[in-house]
Amino acid sequence: MTDVEKRAVLNKRLLTAARGSGDIVELLTDPEYRDPDDEEVFLFDINCRDVLGNTPLHLAVSSESVDNVNHILDAPLCDVDIQNNKGDTPLHLAVQIRDPEIRKDIVTLLIEEAEAYDSTRLKNKANQTPKDLCDIYCPEDKEVIRLASPPVRKINQMLDKDDVVRDDSDDDELESE
Structure with a gap:
């Protein structure tokens, strides 16, 4: 089996595990699924997609598995x-998760742990x-609505001091008065 074929098989296993039909922890922790030259690199793509464009994280959220979401976010x-x-x-x-406790737990993980602030927009x-x-x-x-709302940014967080134009000629006039 070529490396490309092995990666495709492992991606399918990851997608299946993310749906709750496999052991996501094994895939994410077993050295067998890591690059032998670099233990930080998986032999699969953590952001691989199924035919609907869903990543393992999408599937873990859809399956309402707080544990799987947490494990994938740690990758x-x-x-x-x-x-x-x-x-x-x-x-x-x-x-969209119906169970309020699971919904809150997963939204909290996505926003507070994974900092998915871009997703809010x-x-x-x-x-x-x-x-x-x-x-x-x-x-x-209210808590989920608060978390899912784009964070309010202060003007000084959006602007760099070099973005503001100053007219220094006004300063000269003020000093001479």
Whole structure:
């Protein structure tokens, strides 16, 4: 089996495990699934996709497995902001979970642990942000709505001092008065 074929097989195993039909912990911790020359590198792609564009993280969120979501988020190079074929990020899917406790746990992991702040601003193909979906799926869940809302940024966080134009000629006039 070539390296490319082995990687494809391992990617399929990872996607299956993320759905809850396999051992995600084994794939993420067993040295057998790591590059022998670099233990930090997996032999699979942690951001691989299924035919619908879902990554292992999308699938773990959809299967409502807090443990699997946590394990995948701990993997190096896991991208929390990837959009599937419908434009949904894992956060879009998480806010739609019916069980309020699981929904809150997964949204909290995505935002507070994985810092999926970019996902709060991304729109899916239905032109909806995660916050828009909260209004539909969990309008009473204030904590999830807060977490799924884009963070408020202060003006000094958005601007660099070099972005502000100063007219030094006004300073000269003030000093002479």
